[in-house]
Amino acid sequence: MDIPKPSGPEILSEGFAPARQRYFNRELSWLAFNERVLAEARNPEYPLLERLRFLSISGSNLDEFIMIRVAGLAGQANRGIEARSIDGKTPSQQLTEIRRRVKALDLAQQAALADLRGLLAKRGIEIADGKALRPDVLRHLRRYFVEQISPVITPQAIDPAHPFPFVANLGMGVLFNLTRKADEAALVEMVLIPSAIPRFVRIPGDEAIFVSIEDVIRLSADLLFPGFRVEGSGVFRVLRDSDIEVEEEAEDLVRYFRSAIQRRRRGRVILLELDGDFDPDAEQLLRQQLGLRGAFITKTGGLLGISALSAIVEEDRPDLKFESFSPRYPERVLEHDGDCFAAIREKDMVVHHPYESFEVVVDFLRQAAADPAVVSIKQTLYRAGHQSPVIAALIAAAEAGKSVTAVVELKARFDEEQNLHWANQLERAGVQVIYGFVDWKTHAKVSMVVRREEEGFRTYCHFGTGNYHPVTTKVYTDLSFFTADPKLGRDAARLFNFVTGYVQPVRTELLSISPLDLRETLYRHIDREIENARKGRPAGIWAKLNSLTEKAIIDRLYEASAAGVQVELVIRGNCCLRAGVAGLSENIRVKSIIGRFLEHSRIWAFANGYALPSARARVFISSADAMSRNLDRRVEALVPIRNRTVHDQVLEQVLLASLLDTEQSWALAPDGTYTRMKKQGEAGFNCHTYFMNNPSLSGRGAALAGWSVPKLTLRKGAL
Structure with a gap:
């Protein structure tokens, strides 16, 4: 279309x-x-x-x-x-x-x-380097090698008689330079490390000693190559081009992506990592065989594949981790005996993850699946994870005879294979699975449940800023907005019709949708702030996003700054806007929050002629960042927040706390450098701690009516 x-x-x-x-x-x-x-x-x-x-x-x-x-x-x-x-x-x-x-x-x-390494060793966790291990540790490792590793690895000679083995994306291997003792003949052998083998071996015992799998293999080389003398060895790691470009003429998206996932594993090498003492001749061999034209090559004296350290983080040492935190279940839902629909029907509600449990989103769908009054469920799925209760709820609903439609995004990067699996499971259960547009990703996070009630059909909606993913919802800060507003219900239906049937809505009542009119909605509200500033009225823009890279949005914010609009931005990741530049952006401030939880919610607030924060401010939540891909090449939703309590929570609790945070915040300087806002030892405000210790405004019920939630205030000069 x-x-x-x-x-x-x-x-x-x-x-x-x-x-x-x-x-x-x-x-x-x-x-x-x-x-x-x-x-x-x-x-x-x-x-x-x-x-x-x-x-x-x-x-x-x-x-x-x-x-x-x-x-x-x-x-x-x-x-x-x-x-x-x-x-x-x-x-x-x-x-x-x-x-x-x-x-x-x-x-x-x-x-x-x-x-x-040094600090952890003092606390009983050793990440060994393989060069100075105790005899008992070495004995265990050699036994482990014989029993667990040797059966699954395959040494491969590198010579004219043997083709050079394929090294998969993210693959690691060890090259050995050997001399055969019988005739002093030289030989090069490669051992590729299967991805199924754990990256670290933990030595049994109270003291946690971790040895990397590559060190275990090197330490056991005499067992692997009997009759040879090891002259040297080196570890390498390969990263390949992993992007999947969708061809417009692709007739069958499912078949195309199954093929593309296989091609990605064999993509062009982009990075070759080598350990610091890698043999120069072996390095030259890799350069020739891997086809490294234009690739990055790095040498390090430390550990290759730093990401693998996540396995050691799982060690059972609560004294070396953040104090455990259990998310709250919205008290207002509990007051309705756990009935999500009764709570939403009473009034709109926003759930703030991970401080409030994602389980309420799952319960919303589970109850819809079991409720005989529910006739239809429509759901977008961008990332759902490996163990997805959302998928299970949709399958249960279809098996119960309900009309269930799932928009599964095959182009969700690195989740393509998992999404193909879920699509197959859903189709088997009788769910109508839609893959959306060929050239646009469906990134909007929307659930829509139609229920037969006494007054007629009522539509209940969930709009989210994050994915329906049970793992990321424990660490990503996101908003789940529940509403039975008929206007938003009709707009949600229009959005689904747009994706499933390419039926472009003539108009929407409240929702803005990219790539149709979301960009224009943002333009219109920024322009209104510019106009108010020029008329001498209060004017301000607050926004919280993951990324700000779209040139036209940045230019409009520059114009807003020039007109005197005060712009406060919380941009977690990449930001192409230069803040605080005289004559360009002196009225714009940008900060980034990096802390215990990953900031992920997208929020816009416009002063609307009144000083922020204000009950009259226009507040929106969205699935979209300010990037050209989100505004022009993805289906996204921008949702206005009209309920007074939800409005106060999003603006005066979530957004204001983010702006006031100092303990986890970095300020962006005009030259592009970031500086911590809080100096070590200083007292500050931590928005994550605030949210962990205080209930949300829209989710608390009468039982917490007397709870004195500290009201955040915007002191002069605080921002």
Whole structure:
């Protein structure tokens, strides 16, 4: 279906300032975000295993960045494409800067690991380097190798008689230089490490000693190669291009993605990681055989594949982790004897994850599946996880004879295979499975339940800022908005008809949908703030997003700043807007929150002629970030919040607490650097602690009516 891409006027001419002075590079901004994540691994105020978790996350983030973003730029450079980034750089120029930053980031990760190794060892957790192990530990490892590892690995000679083995994406291996004792003949052998083998071996006992699988293999080389003398060995790791491009002429999306997932495992090598003492001849062999034209090559004296440290974080040491936290179940639902529909029918409600349980979302669907009055369920699924109670509820509903429609997004990156599996399970149960548009992802998070009641059919909706994923909802801060508002119900039906039948709505009553009119809705509200500022009325914009990279939105915010609109932004990840620049953005402040939970909710608030925060402010939640892909190439939803209690919760609790946070916040300077807002040892405000200790406004019932929730106030100069 061909829908014209929305377009808006350029707010500021390119002659105002060179692009490099007006915008930050998206890729370098993302690397700055991952540097902030890594900084938490060195935060002395965090428990040690939590610091190790942040180190692991920074490694996982960097892997994905290389497999997707760097791979895309490398592909453009190899094809001679000169498309410039928002700050005017060619792909080759960006790659040059990225190489430098990635190398520095790798060195910083290894330095953080070295520090944590020493600190953890003092607390009874040793991440051994394989070079100085006790005799009893060595004996256990050799026994473990014979019993558990040797049967599943396959040494492969590297010579003209043997084809070079294929190394899969994220694959690791060890190259051995050997000499046969019988005739002193030289031989090179490769041992690829199967992904099914645990990355670390834990030595039994009270003291937790972890040895990497590559060290276990190297330490047992004499068992693996009897009759040979080991002259040297080296560990390597490969990352490949993992993006999947959907061809417009793809006739069968399911078949296309099954094939594309297989191709991704064999994508072009983007990064070759080598340990620091890797043999130069062996390195040259890998370079020749892997086809490394334009690939990154890094050498490190530490651990390859930092992300694997997540396995050690699971060690049962609560004294080295954050104090356990159990999410609340909304008291207002409990007051209705757990009946989600009765609670929603009474009034709108927002559930703030992970402080409030995701279980209420699952219960909403479970009750719909079991309720004989429910006739229809429609659900979008972007990421649902491996063990999905949401999928189970939809299957139960279909088996109960209800009309169930599931929009499964096959193009959800790295979840394509899992989503194919769920689509198959749903179809078997009788669910009508829709895959949406070929060239757009369906990213909106919407559930729609139609129930037969005395007054007629009533539609209940759930709109979310995050995925229907039971694991991420425990660590991602997201909003789940429940409503029985008839207007939103009709709009939700229009959204589903748009995705399932390409029926473009002539109009919507409250909802804004990308790529149809979400962009224009944001433009309209920003422009209204500009107009109010020029008329001398209070004008302000508050927003909380994961990313801000869309040029036209940034330019409009620049114009708002020039008009005197006070703009406060909480942008967790990459931000291409330059804040606090005289003559460009002096009225814009940007901060990033990195802490125990991953900030993920998307919220917009517009002053609407009254000083923020105000009951008259226009407040929206959304599934979309301010990125061109979200506004032009994805189906997204922007939901206005009209209920007074929910409005107060989103604006004066969730958004204001994020703006007031100092303990986990980093301020963006005009030159692109980020600085911690709270100095070590200073008292500050922690929004995560605030939410863990206080009930939400719309979810608390009469039982908590007397609970004195600390009201947040915006003191002069606080922002």
